[in-house]
Amino acid sequence: MSVEQFETIALYLCVSGLIAYMLFVMYKLAVESKAGKIGAFAIYLTLGLGIFGFVAKKVLTLVISA
Numbered sequence: 001m002s003v004e005q006f007e008t009i010a011l012y013l014c015v016s017g018l019i020a021y022m023l024f025v026m027y028k029l030a031v032e033s034k035a036g037k038i039g040a041f042a043i044y045l046t047l048g049l050g051i052f053g054f055v056a057k058k059v060l061t062l063v064i065s066a
Helices: 003-032 036-065
Strands: none
Touching: 003 036
């Protein structure tokens, strides 16, 4: 395994872990603040856009390079 392959795998594993932790934090924030359905939706939508951006960037780079 080359250094580049290791870095790529480590990046996506670590970022996936951070995304999972971010989802947990969003859930706890929605529950502890008693946000309700609309508030929880707003929390997931606004904070989830960062996750969407990361995934969309990877998909776009794959589509453009193909």
